[in-house]
Amino acid sequence: MEFHLNKTQKIIGLVVIISFLLCGVFTMVVDTDEVESNDYSTETEKISKKDTIPAASPAITITEPSSEDPYKELESLIGLEPVKEEVKSLSNFIKVQQARKNKGLKEAQVSYHLVFTGNPGTGKTSVARIMARIYKDLGVLKKGHLVETDRSGLIAEYVGQTATKTNAVIDSAINGVLFIDEAYALTNSSEQDYGGEAIATLLKRMEDDRDSLVVIVAGYTEEMKHFIESNPGLQSRFNRYIEFPDYSPQELHDIYVQRANKGGYRLTEEADHYLLEHFKKAVANKDRNFGNARYARNLYEKSITCQANRLAQDSLETLSKDVLSIIEKCDIENVK
Numbered sequence: 001m002e003f004h005l006n007k008t009q010k011i012i013g014l015v016v017i018i019s020f021l022l023c024g025v026f027t028m029v030v031d032t033d034e035v036e037s038n039d040y041s042t043e044t045e046k047i048s049k050k051d052t053i054p055a056a057s058p059a060i061t062i063t064e065p066s067s068e069d070p071y072k073e074l075e076s077l078i079g080l081e082p083v084k085e086e087v088k089s090l091s092n093f094i095k096v097q098q099a100r101k102n103k104g105l106k107e108a109q110v111s112y113h114l115v116f117t118g119n120p121g122t123g124k125t126s127v128a129r130i131m132a133r134i135y136k137d138l139g140v141l142k143k144g145h146l147v148e149t150d151r152s153g154l155i156a157e158y159v160g161q162t163a164t165k166t167n168a169v170i171d172s173a174i175n176g177v178l179f180i181d182e183a184y185a186l187t188n189s190s191e192q193d194y195g196g197e198a199i200a201t202l203l204k205r206m207e208d209d210r211d212s213l214v215v216i217v218a219g220y221t222e223e224m225k226h227f228i229e230s231n232p233g234l235q236s237r238f239n240r241y242i243e244f245p246d247y248s249p250q251e252l253h254d255i256y257v258q259r260a261n262k263g264g265y266r267l268t269e270e271a272d273h274y275l276l277e278h279f280k281k282a283v284a285n286k287d288r289n290f291g292n293a294r295y296a297r298n299l300y301e302k303s304i305t306c307q308a309n310r311l312a313q314d315s316l317e318t319l320s321k322d323v324l325s326i327i328e329k330c331d332i333e334n335v336k
Contacts, residue, residue: 059153060169063129065144065176070133078258079251080123086242087131094138112140113206113237115228116218118244121292124218125179127244132177135214142212145176151185154198162194166201175212183217184227203233220288247292249279255296264325265304271329278332299335307331 071091074084097107112135116124129146136144149169156162170178180186186195206215217224217238228234247255253276260267267275282295291298307327311319 121294122244143175147173184223
């Protein structure tokens with residue numbers, strides 16, 4: 001028996017077939033979406049493989065522990081005498097508590113988490129790296145690396161993603177130190193801000209991983225005080241503060257000279273005198289955004305650029321090693 005379909009019937013049949021095919025594809029997409037959704041719907045601890053490699057983000061820096069003696073490196077830092085004393089005091093306290101434990105005596109509770117307060121460029125990140133290695137030396141941490149980040153490294157753009165992003169960063173810091181610079185930026189009065197989610201996730205992980213994670217938060221003194229006081233959980237976990245003082249003109253001078261010596265440069269007597277006077281004026285006129293050691297390092301970098309511009313006007317082949325190594329007064333004066 002033969003069936004002859006007219007044009008209308010053929011079109012209807014074709015539409016039906018296409019509809020069935022589209023329904024099948026749609027069902028597959030929905031099923032896939034449900035599987036992906038379920039991967040994250042139970043707990044934020046379920047991190048994807050991609051999320052466990054946060055170092056790809058420019059907001060995250062991971063510093064592996066060096067083989068240098070952290071105590072000697074701490075002492076070699078210019079200035080920061082109050083900071084050095086605080087670190088020594090904490091180290092001694094930990095050592096004594098460990099000795100008491102070995103003798104069967106009761107230990108005092110030790111919180112390894114720290115709050116670093118002070119202005120920019122006062123050595124907070126450098127000391128954090130050293131602290132990570134000191135904790136490793138004391139047996140507090142197994143690895144002693146430092147994971148440095150800030151608000152942008154912890155907070156995501158959309159609801160529900162911040163906990164996952166924060167957990168991924170914390171995972172990378174396990175057995176080391178998580179250093180959060182300008183941590184006060186996590187608190188924001190905006191209803192659309194996800195800083196509270198990041199803080200809640202951080203506090204939970206500090207409890208869950210208390211034997212393998214140390215957190216150091218840093219920032220301006222007053223802002224950090226308000227940040228810690230804004231949350232009872234933060235207050236209970238951060239009770240040790242270390243204040244980083246601004247550098248004096250002489251200390252800035254010494255930082256510059258130390259960097260110059262490492263780079264194979266030396267200053268003339270006139271340049272050395274001018275440099276100290278320059279730092280005296282800079283400190284006298286500084287504001288809260290003054291870069292401290294960063295300012296000294298930047299001045300050095302620009303000075304040797306000025307020196308290069310000066311020397312390049314002559315025949316470089318005829319210049320002696322001594323001439324190539326000297327920073328003159330004009331090289332510092334010409335820095336813009």
